[in-house]
Amino acid sequence: xxxxxxxxxxxxxxxxxxxxxxxxxxxxxxxxxxxxxxxxxxxxxxxxxxxxxxxxxxxxxxxxxxxxxxxxxxxxxxxxxxxxxxxxxxxxxxxxxxxxxxxxxxxxxxxxxxxxxxxxxxxxxxxxxxxxxxxxxxxxxxxxxxxxxxxxxxxxxxxxxxxxxxxxxxxxxxxxxxxxxxxxxxxxxxxxxxxxxxxxxxxxxxxxxxxxxxxxxxxxxxxxxxxxxxxxxxxxxxxxxxxxxxxxxxxxxxxxxx
Numbered sequence: 001x002x003x004x005x006x007x008x009x010x011x012x013x014x015x016x017x018x019x020x021x022x023x024x025x026x027x028x029x030x031x032x033x034x035x036x037x038x039x040x041x042x043x044x045x046x047x048x049x050x051x052x053x054x055x056x057x058x059x060x061x062x063x064x065x066x067x068x069x070x071x072x073x074x075x076x077x078x079x080x081x082x083x084x085x086x087x088x089x090x091x092x093x094x095x096x097x098x099x100x101x102x103x104x105x106x107x108x109x110x111x112x113x114x115x116x117x118x119x120x121x122x123x124x125x126x127x128x129x130x131x132x133x134x135x136x137x138x139x140x141x142x143x144x145x146x147x148x149x150x151x152x153x154x155x156x157x158x159x160x161x162x163x164x165x166x167x168x169x170x171x172x173x174x175x176x177x178x179x180x181x182x183x184x185x186x187x188x189x190x191x192x193x194x195x196x197x198x199x200x201x202x203x204x205x206x207x208x209x210x211x212x213x214x215x216x217x218x219x220x221x222x223x224x225x226x227x228x229x230x231x232x233x234x235x236x237x238x239x240x241x242x243x244x245x246x247x248x249x250x251x252x253x254x255x256x257x258x
Contacts, residue, residue, distance in 0.1 A: 191231035
């Protein structure tokens, strides 16, 4: 039996991480209780996604009724109500529809061609990592991205703090990260794709996600699907403004900023 979670719209404004989804949480900011499947469907229809939220099945009797195949074959997104994880997943479908469809297609093609009883492929694992806890870091500065690759957190978050907002955007993709942001904790980490692109950075700064959505979809179709490289880890709460006490002691914690 599904546990009903507490609905609290204050997180839409109080969490600097969840604020990334403001354009979509705005649809629900006046709700006094959890959205229904029909409420989700109304919002999806606004964006004409050709994906339909449906109630989660209680019994799965065949491959075609599993989560990913059902999205791919029937365009049905099983969504639990009274559930933050599925709430944020629905919002990511609204924000990154092309990328979500691409990930679903890749996941389905891998699963249907996998031998019975075999383990998931490296690509399937990468898709799941990104879908749950992924992010994309966009910068106009190659050196900033190298700091992330080399885990030079002191230089990135402290020494270059004044330039961080100008040079970098960390756009969260994984819906599990937003769920964790309801009760953030030291240790929250994103699996990141790094992109150096000045024009893309500027469009994201202006609140336009369409170019980023197309870019991510392209990367997964034309790169990650062939060479599913490991992601770059980012201690998310190090991003300026994402934790209340970002002092020297905070950034000197070797268990988090490794």
